[in-house]
Amino acid sequence: MKRLLILVAAGALCTPSAASAQQHSQVTPYIEASQVLTADLQNGDVLTYSTIGAGVDASVQTRRVEVQLSYQYEHAFSWDGSGDSDVHSGLARANVHVTRDVTFEAGGIATRARSDIRGIDSFFFGDNSNTSQVYSGYLGPNVATHVGVASLTALYRLGYTKVETPGFTGVPAGQPRLDYYDDATSQLAMASIGTKAGDIAPFGITLSGAGQREDAGQLDQRYQGGFLRIDIVQPVSRQLALVAGAGYEHIRISQRDPLLDANGVPVLDRNGRFVTDPGSPRRTAYETDNPIFWDAGIIWRPSPRTELEARVGRRYDSWTYTGSFSHEIGPGSGIQIGVYDNVQSFGRQLNDGLAALPTSFTSTQDPFSNNYNGCVFGTVGNAAGGCLNGIFQSIATANYRARGVNGIIAFNRGRTRYGVGAGYANRRFYAPDTGPGFTVNGVDDDAYYAQAFAARALDSVSSLEGNVYVSRYHSGIIAAPVVWTGGANASYHRSFGRLAANASVGIYWYDQQSADDVFAQAMLALGYRF
Template sequence: MKRLIILAGVATGVAAPAQAQRVQVTPYIEASQVVASDLNGGDVLTYSTVGAGIDATMHSRRVEVQVSYRYEHRFDYQNKLNNDHTHSGLATVRATVAPGFSIEAGGIATRTRSDIRGDVQTSNVGNFSNSAQVFSGYIGPNLATHLGPMFVNGAYRFGYTKVEAPGQTGVDPSQPRLDYYDDSTVHVATASVGVKSGTVLPVGITASGSYTRENAGQLDQRFEGKWGRGDVVLPILRGLALAGGVGYEQIKITQRDALTVGGVPVLDGAGRFRTDPNSPRRIAYDLSGVFWDAGVIWKPSRRTFFEARVGRRYGSMSYTGSLSYQAGPGSGIQIGVYDTVQTFGQQLNGQLGSLPTALASTTDPFGNEFSGCIYGTTGAATGGCMTGIFASATTSAYRGRGVTGVAVMGRGGTKIGIGGGWAKRDFIAPTGGGTAFTTNGTSDTTIYGQLFASTDVGANGSLQGSVIGSYYDSDLPGNDGIYGWGANAAYTHRFGRLGATLSTGIFGFERDGESSASAQALLGLRYGF
């Protein structure tokens, strides 16, 4: 909560010089009654919740802000709840301070899976399994200006990520134990300078560079990466161009050993590995060398953009690309293909920075609003998906490759969002360290899809529904591959400042020899001030 309040304060301070055109701030309190029935022959769990939150938006010529935050406390009747509170929220800020100079900030509070092999928590109702509270945020300035015919761009980001320790994960205790993510700080600086094709030369030329430094709390981990590259764009037809680039990079990832007794890691009070203070700094990854890529850029209109590149990076072939199409003011699609060496904190901060400032309200009474796909309200900025990132909060760095896509459709009071993707992580860690197991050389895969729809019902009602599905697989010992699924529907009716919501859903997961399913219902009242 504190981090989201800080971001909201930054937005308010920056917004002061600008004349706000649209401002809406709605604090609220709410109370709900929840019933969850285990469909595998288990108990019926009943409890009450009391929550408080705020929804705020600001859109002016110079400032765009959207903040949504909710805190919930739970009161059980049968002493079966092992999690009595949750935080859920998202904040995005874009503020123009001066021509060509802006500040961006963002933050998220939600839940992440802890162990890729463990249970799938597709709903935040009842007791959480293999789930941990996560907070993450970033802030930094942007520069975009011109020096004669040359464009000059620069940006800096400071990011912070914190993950609380989980409870039970659902992994067999006889399997190798994985460390729990703690926190990290990351600094990223980027710069580019160049000329567009047809201004000075028939071709466009760009020189760019980047520096990344991350310090993680677990085992004194450090990530340092830097690269520089040159790119050329050659137009060949109207809206079509060939592109290519070559660069040089250095990436070094190090950490210390875990403290062990007889080869077994010593744990702290939260269940994380303790760092051996006498351990040398071990190298997990040390890469330096030339990389290159080439491809095509197609932009037949202002509404359509496509880029695809193939090259060699990180010691093997690499494929990247993007597609965006704006079908109308409220409808569009965005698809991205990525390949990068990074960490959980870096990837989460990066995805936060790519989210639009205008987001669709997908209030989920069962608490999955910000842990899956997040939808924008315009065809030009459709949103993004967090599912691949929250597959597990891994402490190891990894080479992440994947495809993610989001489509939105909106007309009048009806909105539809579709998201999905595929993500693979190849883990990078030292092979030594005193323990009998290392994640180095292992990998995991996530496949996911999500559908959301909402529509107005009369002047004061709204109906929402969502369907989610996911599959997680890993070559870590103790993994059999696991499917997660769920569906829910909710109707809300507003009586002035008071709103009543009735929601029902069914959620579960399946893996070899084991399945779990739960039917859930919620009746809630919300009062907005």
């Protein structure tokens, strides 16, 4: 249960003081039981199982406190002897304004994710093929204040990620064996100081810097990075400004070799992870060759509700393209698009993804798998949300250069809520190329994904909602198959006082070139909210 502290730490922020917590707070614990039918439409197999679960939904939105937490534990009892299973699923985000200048921020997630990008994508109870339970969270203070005419910002973030080992991965025979992620702890410190155009110069100027370190459990991996940069903003008109920045950066990623047996095969521990060779030297997986980087672009703000920023530059010894666009359509509705290019790991990128999510969001997880590994739609202003699909395309043990684009639209009008999210993600892996055995160094993974969500409150006691999604995954490992996954589900909810009933149906499919399948599911659930 100690892993649940990732979510509990964020949830505990719901009650920073008795006065503020009681202003506009709603905390609803519940229990729920369900009966599920799963039919394999390819071979005709049918199985059924029962579940019982408990969870809590919490929301606090006051002047000083912004918290949303949704967590559920569920246990499935199989009827055919295939084995019981447990799932933890939850998402939490919190901002607490400690003083006018200091806020405390936290976020956490518990979900299941695909382990090997070359394998099948199955999240059904009783089948943990190629899936792992993931726990991740971060916390830390933010400071935003003024020193004379200058604006000063700083933050510290402590992050932790833990991944359990998967079952059968379904990777085709002959493919190399990849390591399993264990855990990682990261620390990040950032600070910047800047002035606006006209304060001390005709242009705005900002000096910023950051330092980060991550220590991972597998093969004693270590990331160390930091940068210093200066940015200049030159207004051209009231709506348009030119921007340019340059800086110095140093990154070093290193690890040790796996222990090999007499036949040259990596030795595995009882969980299937590679054992680290204690006599191995520390090998460099990646180190910046050209530490000087630069970028330039524009900032366009045609109105207080709309902003576009686009930059092009040189970094990581190649061209880089980054940008963002946000637009507030109306109260509770907005658009967000982001283009990114940075050096990441699974744990660090997941913490960054959590930090980018709003503190008020719509829960759109699959009713059958209860996963929070797709798009999360916001409910306030232009904080439209974000998509975690690119992070969860697979659980990677190596560090990588992450490039891609995410776009999300969220509408919240009266009784109707709906949203669309889509994106593309590329990862190019860094690993030592001088060690023994297979290496992922230089290998590229690609993922394309799209998701749509809609919900409608029929009246004060009943509602309908539905999800549809599709994804395409491909690894650059030689002979790795292209994997397609997709699904659609719909649910009807009705409350009878504290009692609540749910009816859901869904259809899911995957295509792995050499294997494919289609499943249909139906569920009836009854819950009690305290």
